[in-house]
Amino acid sequence: MTRRFADATAEELREELVAVRRELHQAVEIGLDLPQTQGILLRELEGLGLEITRGTSLSSITAVLRGGRPGPVVLLRGDMDGLPVAEATGLPFTSTSGAMHACGHDLHMAGLLGAARLLVARRDDLPGTVIFMFQPGEEGQAGGRIMIEEGVLDAAGERPVAAYAIHVDSATPRGQLVTRGGAMMASASAMRMTLRGTGGHAAFPQLGIDPVPVAAQLILAVQAFAARRLPATDQAVISITRLSSDSEASNVLAASVSLEANIRTLSSTTLDTVRTQLPVLLAGIAEANGCAFESEFIASYPVTYNDPAETREVLAVLDDLVGAERVTRLEAPSMASEDFSYVLQEVPGALVFVGAAPDSGPLPLHADNAIFDDAVLPLQAQVLAELAWRRLERG
Incomplete structure (x- = not known):
């Protein structure tokens, strides 16, 4: 394969990409x-000759680059929002707003800006069109779905033939590229539950129906459900993440208990099983104990599915750019979720992780001390630009 963007060309962008990344890190916003x-x-996109559209119900940006040669459309995406985490990294550009880019979205934006600069510099030879999708609301607000509803996939006049995104990881060695074909990340859903008893005096539980011990049974049943109702080859992770009662005194039995479960699955079949069978099981336990049971299923992000054919091509490009020793073929999907999944439901493509662990060692995403080495920004820009160009050349 012939490289379209040399390492040295991408490296020329390092200083300005690091600067804008750190500015974005301090200007973090949520939602x-x-x-x-x-x-x-x-401001950074001004003067690049792109067709810019702002979102109407969210602070998104869609930028279209039309190349000098005819060809198809490819979409590149970077997410924009942060998390409600008070930063504790001690970095000189630490956010002081009470929010933090603890998932690396500041690098995602800067890397996508770098890809835009690389591609614009060779606009006359570009064999097609590139959509740059800057997306808010990835951290639970389904900004990707909203941008699709507002027309991001049709921004160039025809649908993209492929879509790509890069996600940095503070727990993976710097510069290591990671992906896989098929399910890449899990779906994310929730189930909110209310268990109703009668309340009463804590000294005389026999005179009422106490929903608290029944809630304990429900929690154990949830854990047993994943182990005994689902195939070992297509498991789910179901976690009770919220638990509260309406009792406000230690001598008052609760009249109701509220619970919430977070549900992660890797297939729609397993999700359907959880959605239909788990409430029936829990309602039966509640009824056997004299409690009323209500539940609400809340669907969130679907499975992030990397198109197998596109992923094979992506892996070939990555091997060529950095060498096969720096490309990891992930054996199993991650149980985290990603709303780039909405784009990949509509357009074949792939999500790639790039290692950005600092020299001090790996750190978890979403932690208040998560640090990302922004030395990877030229690589991010180069990979995105190269993926777009080579896919356009394939037609």
Whole structure:
């Protein structure tokens, strides 16, 4: 394969990409409304000759680059929002707003800006069109789905033939590229439950129906459900993440208990099993103990599915760029979730992880001390630009 973007060319962008990444890190915002973040990105995109569209119900940016040669459309995506985490990294550019880019989205934006600069510099030879998708609300607000509803996939006049995204990882060695064909990340859903008894005096539980010990039975049943109702080859992770009662005194029995379960699956079949069978099981336990039971299923992100054919091509490009020893073929999917899944439901493509662990050692995502080595930014830009160009050349 012939490289379109040399290492040295990408490295020339390092200083400006690091600077804008650190500015974005300090300007972190949460959710769908990110005016300061959007403003920084619009400033950086100014003068590149892109067709810019802002979102109407969220602070998204869609930028279209039309190449000088005819060809198809490819989409590149970077997410924009942070997390409600008070930063404790001690970095000189630490966020002080009470929110933090603890999942590396500041690097995602800077890396996508770098890809745009690389591709714009060779616009005349570009064999097609590239959509740059800057997306808010990845951390639970389904910003990707909203951008699709607002037309991001049709921004160039025709649908993309492929879509790619990079996600940095503070627990993977710097510069290591990681992906797999098929299921890459899990779906994420929730089930909210209410268990109702009668309440009463804590000294006389026999005179009422105490829902608290029944809630304990439900929690154990949830754990047994995953182990005994689902195939070992297609498991789910079901965790009770919230538990509270309406009792406000130590001598008062609760009249109701509220629970919430987080549900992660790797297939729609398993998700359907959980959605239909788990509430029936839990309602039966509640009824046997004299309690009323209500539940609400809340669907969130679908499985992030890397198209197998596209992933084979992606792996070939990655091997060529950095060498096979720096490319990891992931054996099993991650049980975390990603709303790039909405794009991959509509367009074949792939999500790739790039290691950005600091020299001090690996750190978990979403932690208040998560540090990402922004030395990987030129690599991010190069990989995204190379993937887009080579897919356009394939037609």
